[in-house]
Amino acid sequence: MEWIILVLIGIGASSLGSLIGLGGGIIVVPALLYLGTLTGFEHMTPQVAAGTSLFTMIFTGMSSTLAYMKHKTVDYKSGLIFLIGSGPGSILGAWVTEKLNLHSFNIFFGLFILLVSIVLMLKEKLKPIPYRKDKGIIRTFTDNTGKSFEYGFSPLMGIVISAIVGFLSGILGVGGGSLMVPTMILVFFFPPHVAVATSMFMILPTSILSSITHVILGNVNWMYALALVPGAWIGAKIGVYLNTKINSKTIVIILRAILVIVAIRLIYQGIMG
Template sequence: MEWVLLVLLGMAASSLGSLIGLGGGIIVVPALLYLGTLHGFDHITPQVAVGTSLFTMIFTGLSSTLSYMKHKTVDYKSGLLFLIGSGPGSILGAWVTESLNLKSFNIFFGLFIILVSIILTLKNKLKPIPYRKDKGIVRTFTDNTGTTFEYGFNPIAGILISFVVGFLSGIFGVGGGSLMVPAMILIFFFPPHVAVATSMFMIFPSSVLSSITHVALGNVNWLYAFALIPGAWMGAKVGVYLNTRLKSKTIVILLRTILVIVGVRLIYQGFFG
């Protein structure tokens, strides 16, 4: 029964994560912490929840990237540039996680989840910051309807922002897409579908790097990880399918509501648990 729950968890988290570029860890980590309190499941520390989540996201990121490659929506050059920042950031974040106890982790992670829900609320209402073509990298993208988008960014700003995103990803095991997708859309003028696909492309190598650190620290529950991986692999493909065919507004509203509830619960546990 425990394995069935973990497979379904991996599928649900990965489907939502791939749909809007979050990576799925923002659902997996609190779910693992909760399951660790139930009879029949091993006790799970925040470090093990984060390490197991990040290891699982290697497969979410790979599966999503392979699917998005077929739709030609991944900006490889920008993604590799952002990795210059997010790679070291994710490794540093993984080490910082070791210093957090359960109560501190619950409070900080709860606040982070609520921040993500606020970002999801505002991202469709905010307009991208105009960019100057002579001040950085310029990209063009033509979607399936033949519409051409032009976007661009300052490479130094891109690396610095991705470092912060990678750092938070390494601490909380969330993949970084929850912050990187809005940043790419609002600051760097990315078309939404390209931002989501490029975010998933970045999640794969950054999860590998931070997972190596967590494996070295003994922060991966291998039984749970291998139960989550099949669901994560299949769920990622479902999320990509929905992303290319559906408007994700309803899903975002549902996810936003869930995040607020989970975030408040974690903060409460951190203070009073």
């Protein structure tokens, strides 16, 4: 029975994660912590929940990336540029976590994510950060409705902003996609489909690197991980399929709703902690 519950959690978290580019950890971690309080399940510490979740996200990222590659929605060049900033930023953020009072920070960060979700509502009225087309990265994309998008950014600006996003994500352990997807949509005006697929491509190497640390520290519950992985692989395929069938505005609406849930959770943790 425990295995069935864990497989279903893996499917649900991974479906949602790959649909909007968040990876699924935002659901897996609280679900594992809750299960750890029930009879029949092993006691679960936050560290083991995070480590086990990150390990399963390797398979969510791999499955999603392979599927998005077929649909040609992954912007590899932009993703690798963002990783130059977000990789070191997330490592530094994880290190700084040890030095901070996280309770008040969680409240402020939750309020910040609420603000991001409100800004996503007003997205149409925003203008992208200006960049020189002769020196920046230019991309075009046509979505499933036939609508064409042109977007781009300065590589240096991309690295700096993704480093800040990675740093904040590392501090809070909310997963880079929680902030990187809205950043790509709001700051660099990525089409939502491309932002989601590129985020999942970035989640793959970052979750591998983070998992190595957690495996060394003994923060992975292998029994739970083996139950979650099949669900994560299947769920990622479902999420990608749904993403290709849903239009851009719907993806932004779903993303906004999830950001509100993440924000409320962070504020709650800050107040109760």
